[in-house]
Amino acid sequence: METYQFNFQAMGCPCELRLAAADRSLANEVAVICTSETQRFESKYSRYLTDSVTSRVNNASGLHPVTIDPEVAAILDYSGVCYVQSEGLFDITSGVLRQLWNKNMRRLPTDSELEFYLDKVGWKKVEISANEVFLPIKGMQLDFGGVVKEYVADVLAAKARSMGIEHGLINLGGDICIIGPQPDGTPWSIGITHPTEGNSAIAVIELSEGAVTTSGGYERYFDIDGLRYSHLINPETGWPVEGLLSASVAAPTSIVAGSLTSIALLKTPEDGIRFLEECATPYFAVDQQLGCHGNLGEVCHA
Amino acid sequence: MAKPNPFLALSTAAMALPAFAAPQPVxxxxxxxATTYQEEDVPQRDxxxxxxxxxxxxxxxxxxxxxxxxKWSLGVDVAYETMSGASxxxxxxxxxxEASLIMSGATIRDKRTEVSLTATHHGESRSISVDLASSDEDDYEARAVSISGEWEMNNKLSTLSLGVSYSSDDIEPTDALRFGRVQREEKISRSLSAGWAQVLNKNSVVHVGLDVTDHDGYLSDPYKLRDVRPDEKLEWALSLKYRRYFDNQNAALHLDYRYYNDDWGINSHTFHTGWHQNFGxxxxxxxxxRYYSQNEADFYRGTDDFGLATTINQSSDFRLSGYGAYTLGVKLIYSALQWDVSLSIDRYISDKSYGHDASDQSHPALLSFNxxxxxxxxxF
Structure with missing residues (x-):
C-alpha cells in the first residue's frame, strides 16, 4: 500500500490530502471527489463570490430575508452554539469590523467609525427562521470563514472513509482530519508552526484518529504606528485581541476542534488557557512570552 | 446549574450537521x-x-x-404469534x-412464525436492500423476496426510493375433507413501489409514495361457508406524509394520508396524525x-346466498364491507443512553356509520379491539 499526496489551493489556503491506497486510481478518485467537494463549499459559502449564499444574505441586509437550505441552517445553528459557548466572542457577524482593521488603514479607527461598524455586529440581531435568514441592518455581514473550512475537513474525511480509505490525512490550511494511522500503523506527525520563527515547528503532535486544528494570531497581522495588531477582533469592543499567539486542539471532529481554538484565541491569554483547561480536551497553546501550555504534543527544543 | 463543558456542548451541536448523520448503522x-391483541366478543344477539x-x-x-x-448492515426479524378464538x-x-353470524365453533388455535432477513449495502448516497421473508402457520405458508433502493439527490434534500417484491403463498385448510373446503391452493403477489421524499426546510419533510400490487390465484377465504372471490386483484395506493418539527415545543407533528383503490371496487381513505412530544x-x-374508511366490494353481500352458482362471486367477509374505523392510541418512550423502553396502548372501533358510503350494508362482525x-x- 502506498500513500499518495495531493496538494491544491482552496478557501484561501494551501490544502493537502495524503491518502493510502492499494493503487493510484482509488486515491485519484477520492482526490477528485474531495477537491470538487471543497470547491462546492467554497463557491457556496465564500463571501468573495457574488452568487454564494453568504453574498446573497449579505447583499440583502436591511432589505429582505433569504431562503436557505438545511445545510446552511445547520451551520447557522452550530454558529449560534459557538456564540453562546464563547460568551459572545465567536460571532460570525464580526467580519464587518475588518473594514476598520486592515493593512490599508494605516491608522487607528475613530470612535465614531467604531460605533458605526459595531452597530452592524451582533449574532443576536440576526433573524433566523426555519428556512430563511435575515440581517436586519443594512451593511451587516455573515462570514462563515471560521466554521466552514473546519467543517469541510470533516466532510472530506467522511467521504474518503466511505470510499474505502483507511489511512489518510486531510489538511485544509491547518485544519487536519486523520483517517486512521499511517499504513504501517504509526501515527501521523503534525508540526505546529513556531509563532515567531516562520518555518520551524514549536511542537510536534502525533495522531492516529480524530482531528487537530491550529489558529494563530501570528498568521495575519498588520502594524500601525509601530504596534502590531492581530486580525482577530473582539466583536464587543471592536478592537483586535491581544491573546495567545497560537492554540491547537485535538478533538474527534475538526469543526469542534476549530471552534475551540478560535474561541481560545479571542480571549486574553489567561482566559484562553482557562477555557481550554475547562474543555478537558487535549490542547497546546503558546502565550505571548512564547511559554508553552497544555498536554498535546511534544515541544521541540531548539 | 453548572455551566456545561463547551467541548461537550459544541460536540453535541456538531452532530446535527449533515456530514455526521451516518446513513449506515454504526x-x-x-x-x-411483546404485544397483546384482543378483539371484543360479538354481541350474543348477532x-x-x-x-x-x-x-x-x-x-x-x-x-x-x-x-x-x-458498507453492509444485516437485519434479522423474528415474530412468533399464538392465536385463539373464533372467526x-x-x-x-x-x-x-338483520344479518346473523355463523361463527366457528370450538376455539381455533394456531401459531405463526415469521422470519425475515434483510441485507443492505450502504453506498455514498444510495442504499440497496434485499429482503427474504417466510411465514409459517399450520395451514398457511408464505415466502417473499423484495429488493429496494434509496438514492439521495439534490444535496441530500431529496430521496428517491424504488422497490419490487414477489411473494408466493400456499394455503392448506385444516379439516378440509370434513367441511368440504379446498385442499390446497396458492396465490402469487407482485408489487412495485416508488417514493419521493423532499426536505422542505430544516424542520419539515414531505413524502409521496405510490404502490401497485397484483394478486393472482386463490384469493377467497377457505374457512367461510360460501366465499367466492375473483382470482385476480389489482390494487394501488397513493400515500402522502408530512413531518414537521417545532423547535419551541420540542415536538414533531406527523400527518399521513393514504388513498387506496382496487379492481374489486374498494376505495379507502386513511388519515393518521400523531404528535411526538419530547419532555427533556x-x-x-x-x-x-387514525381514521379509516372504505366502501364495500362489488361482490360483497350482507348475507350469504347459497342459491347462487358457485362460479358467481360473493363474500360476506366484514373486511369487504363498507365501514369506517377510528384508532386512538398513545405511546410512551423512555430513552436512556443505550436503552429505550416503550409502551403503547391502542383502542380500535369500527362501524358502518363511520364510513364514507352511506348506501353500504352493515355487517355484524365489524370489530373493536384493544x-x-x-x-x-x-x-451497543
Missing part, C-alpha cells in the same frame, strides 16, 4: 417487543351459531440490526331480518389518531 440494535369469542393474539417479536464491515364463517338472514432528553409521549405493546431496545 451500532448494533437488539429489540424485543350470533346464530358458534362461539361469540373472537380472536386473541399474543405476539413476541425479536429484531437484530447490525453493521457488517463498513366468522358466514352470515345468514336472522329471524329479525429522555421522555417522549406520542398521542395519535392492543397493548411493550418493547425494549438495546444499542
Amino acid at each position: 451500532e448494533t440494535i437488539v429489540a424485543i417487543k 350470533v346464530l351459531a358458534g362461539s361469540d369469542e373472537r380472536y386473541k393474539i399474543d405476539i413476541a417479536q425479536f429484531r437484530l440490526l447490525t453493521p457488517v464491515g463498513e 366468522p364463517w358466514g352470515t345468514i338472514m336472522g329471524a329479525d331480518g 432528553d429522555n421522555v417522549r409521549v406520542v398521542p395519535n389518531v 392492543m397493548t405493546s411493550f418493547g425494549l431496545n438495546f444499542r
